[in-house]
Amino acid sequence: MASYNKVILVGNLTRDPELRHIPSGTAVTDLGLAVNRTWTDRNTNQRNEETTFVDVTCWGRTAEIACEYLRKGRPVLVEGRLQMDEWNDRETGAKRTKLKVVCDNMQMLGSRNEGNSGGGGGGGGASYQPPPQSDGPQQPASNPVVNPPDDEVPF
Numbered sequence: 038m039a040s041y042n043k044v045i046l047v048g049n050l051t052r053d054p055e056l057r058h059i060p061s062g063t064a065v066t067d068l069g070l071a072v073n074r075t076w077t078d079r080n081t082n083q084r085n086e087e088t089t090f091v092d093v094t095c096w097g098r099t100a101e102i103a104c105e106y107l108r109k110g111r112p113v114l115v116e117g118r119l120q121m122d123e124w125n126d127r128e129t130g131a132k133r134t135k136l137k138v139v140c141d142n143m144q145m146l147g148s149r150n151e152g153n154s155g156g157g158g159g160g161g162g163a164s165y166q167p168p169p170q171s172d173g174p175q176q177p178a179s180n181p182v183v184n185p186p187d188d189e190v191p192f
Contacts, residue, residue: 042118044138046091047146048072050111054095056104066100068093068107068140070115092137093117099143112146 051069058064070091077084093115095103107113117140126133 043116044119045114045116046070046072046093046138047112047114048091050107050109050113051090053109054100054104054107056100064097064100064104066095066103068095068103068113068115070113070138092135093140094120094137095140095143099140103143106145114144114146115140116142 048070051071054066054068056064056066070093072089072091073086074089075084075086115138117138120137120139122135122137124133125131
């Protein structure tokens with residue numbers, strides 16, 4: 038049976054990222070992402086909105102970049118995969134689970150000085166795609182992600 042685990046989200050950060058390192062020295066940060074959905078009720082013609090809060094974990098250089106450039110309220114695009122975390126509750130001993138996104142690629146949206154506006158973002162910004170993880174020898178990327186400066190965009 039085939040399976041495919043891919044998530045693409047655009048939302049605003051709910052808190053400032055905090056960088057930490059695991060014992061091996063690898064950087065890791067957890068992001069809180071608020072993703073909004075709006076729709077109009079057909080019966081009442083009333084506009085509705087719901088917000089979904091998603092936990093995202095970034096590793097390595099992506100985690101470092103997120104902590105350096107991102108702040109609460111900043112719009113960001115995250116590509117990744119779903120992962121189920123499981124643990125035992127310290128107080129009750131009950132088994133707990135939580136679904137989160139593990140970030141494979143992150144793109145900052147909006148302008149650099151855009152802070153707590155909470156707005157949608159203008160599409161500028163920077164992009165970072167981590168190198169592929171494999172056990173074999175690394176080969177150079179055939180088409181790396183490059184964003185031209187804003188004054189060189191042809192439209």
